[in-house]
Amino acid sequence: MDDLLDQYDLVLQAFWLTIQLSVLSGLCSLVLGTLLAAMRVGPVSVLRGVGTTYVTLVRNTPLLIIFVFIFVAAPNLGWFTDTAFLTLGVVTVSLYTSAFVCEAVRSGVNAVPLGQAEAARAIGLTFAQTMGSVVLPQAFRAVVPPLASVLIAMTKNTSIAAVFGLMELTGRMRYFSNNSADDTVIFLVFAALYIVLVELISAGAIVLERRWRAAR
Amino acid sequence: MTAAPSSTESVVTLEGVDKYFGDLHVLQGIDLRVRRGEVVVVIGPSGSGKSTLCRAINRLETIDGGSITLEGQPLPQEGKELARLRSDVGMVFQSFNLFAHKTVLENVTLGPIKVRRTKRADAEKRARELLDRVGVAHQAEKYPAQLSGGQQQRVAIARALAMEPKLMLFDEPTSALDPEMIKEVLDVMVDLARGGMTMIVVTHEMGFARTAADRVVFMSDGAIVEESTPDDFFTNPRSDRARDFLGKILKH
Numbered sequence: 054m055d056d057l058l059d060q061y062d063l064v065l066q067a068f069w070l071t072i073q074l075s076v077l078s079g080l081c082s083l084v085l086g087t088l089l090a091a092m093r094v095g096p097v098s099v100l101r102g103v104g105t106t107y108v109t110l111v112r113n114t115p116l117l118i119i120f121v122f123i124f125v126a127a128p129n130l131g132w133f134t135d136t137a138f139l140t141l142g143v144v145t146v147s148l149y150t151s152a153f154v155c156e157a158v159r160s161g162v163n164a165v166p167l168g169q170a171e172a173a174r175a176i177g178l179t180f181a182q183t184m185g186s187v188v189l190p191q192a193f194r195a196v197v198p199p200l201a202s203v204l205i206a207m208t209k210n211t212s213i214a215a216v217f218g219l220m221e222l223t224g225r226m227r228y229f230s231n232n233s234a235d236d237t238v239i240f241l242v243f244a245a246l247y248i249v250l251v252e253l254i255s256a257g258a259i260v261l262e263r264r265w266r267a268a269r
Numbered sequence: 270m271t272a273a274p275s276s277t278e279s280v281v282t283l284e285g286v287d288k289y290f291g292d293l294h295v296l297q298g299i300d301l302r303v304r305r306g307e308v309v310v311v312i313g314p315s316g317s318g319k320s321t322l323c324r325a326i327n328r329l330e331t332i333d334g335g336s337i338t339l340e341g342q343p344l345p346q347e348g349k350e351l352a353r354l355r356s357d358v359g360m361v362f363q364s365f366n367l368f369a370h371k372t373v374l375e376n377v378t379l380g381p382i383k384v385r386r387t388k389r390a391d392a393e394k395r396a397r398e399l400l401d402r403v404g405v406a407h408q409a410e411k412y413p414a415q416l417s418g419g420q421q422q423r424v425a426i427a428r429a430l431a432m433e434p435k436l437m438l439f440d441e442p443t444s445a446l447d448p449e450m451i452k453e454v455l456d457v458m459v460d461l462a463r464g465g466m467t468m469i470v471v472t473h474e475m476g477f478a479r480t481a482a483d484r485v486v487f488m489s490d491g492a493i494v495e496e497s498t499p500d501d502f503f504t505n506p507r508s509d510r511a512r513d514f515l516g517k518i519l520k521h
């Protein structure tokens with residue numbers, strides 16, 4: 054416990070790294086997942102196939118294996134040899150999470166009545182404009198809670214990066230724990246920091262839901 | 270056979286249009302020519318292919334045979350070119366289909382801003398004029414769900430008009446409306462017809478057909494069975510199927 058207080062800067066650094074991992078991965082997953090969803094509902098069959106294959110592959114593979122692939126297998130093949138661990142972590146978590154974002158967004162797209170897209174096409178919007186201006190904004194409104202769940206799971210999933218040497222919260226927790234009675238306190242402190250992050254996501258989701266419910 | 274269209278130039282021409290849904294032959298060799306300024310009412314029993322005809326003209330449905338030309342140009346394949354061509358054809362749906370997440374004003378300005386690249390300020394000014402013309406100017410900042418059906422349909426008409434279309438398609442624009450709202454929508458449509466808009470209107474509103482239509486087209490089982498002036502059609506239908514159909518809709 055004294056260790057924690059003495060070296061609180063290490064705790065803060067770890068918290069900051071987890072925040073960076075989560076925020077960057079969250080943004081990348083949202084963008085990539087939305088693109089994948091657009092591919093899967095789009096008119097081009099090749100892109101639909103690519104999107105479907107990607108989601109099937111990634112969603113059915115344990116995250117740990119994807120970590121191994123990016124952190125161990127890829128460098129052995131000569132890829133990512135000089136890439137910073139933070140970047141590798143973001144790439145890994147984003148590749149994985151985007152498959153789940155894709156499916157959440159796609160269920161939202163399916164919840165938007167077909168007439169909305171038809172009306173958009175009828176005034177001359179292209180497929181991309183129809184998605185961007187009419188379908189996706191309504192799809193997102195419909196899937197705020199499931200998207201929040203995906204992002205919450207993602208935040209906790211960043212902890213797997215500890216296995217590969219990233220000193221984010223979980224990595225730092227392992228550094229402090231020393232098989233004594235103190236460990237319980239240490240675990241609670243680090244768990245509390247995850248809870249803070251996750252609660253921020255939940256709160257953000259509630260704010261968005263309120264605002265969007267008012268606007269219709 | 271037709272009452273004075275303002276010009277003989279044709280806006281849309283269908284020649285031998287065929288459309289199948291699986292084994293179902295929904296459009297069977299449709300020939301139809303609509304001249305500039307002409308108002309054509311399409312009437313016929315449920316399932317006769319009226320909606321499919323409208324959707325085919327706007328290429329929301331592909332066709333399996335024949336040709337559809339807009340001002341002499343064939344409809345292009347899916348893509349940017351088609352999107353541009355579609356913007357010249359206004360479409361009003363039975364279920365309004367206003368963009369639920371956008372205000373009334375945004376519904377009307379979206380097309381001009383995104384498709385025509387009109388400046389926002391100009392698009393809004395024009396949108397307010399159109400909303401005023403259809404009688405919903407004071408609802409501009411509301412969301413569709415806050416409007417009555419009749420108001421929503423008038424906004425949908427303004428949204429289509431904002432694109433300055435060469436042709437307006439109406440697919441049963443009043444059949445989802447309560448009786449007291451039907452008139453307010455029909456009045457707007459009569460106004461448009463008088464203003465010289467070229468229109469294809471699927472409707473069973475005989476009053477509208479008699480006041481505004483130059484021609485009535487009667488469809489049955491995917492084919493055009495009869496074409497005549499509204500007066501001729503309603504008082505003296507030539508085909509058995511038209512007589513039968515009119516007998517049914519006149520009863521209630």
Ligand SMILES: Nc1ncnc2c1ncn2[C@@H]1O[C@H](COP(=O)(O)OP(=O)(O)OP(=O)(O)O)[C@@H](O)[C@H]1O
Pocket residue numbers: 290293295313314315316317318319320321322
């Ligand atoms: N997407 C579709 N897939 C399969 N069949 C369809 C589809 N759309 C329409 N049909 C069928 O095509 C036929 C013509 O339909 P359409 O909607 O054009 O008729 P309509 O004249 O507009 O009828 P209504 O007066 O009921 O609106 C009907 O038998 C209908 O069931």
Ligand SMILES: [Mg+2]
Pocket residue numbers: 319320321440441
């Ligand atoms: Mg119909």
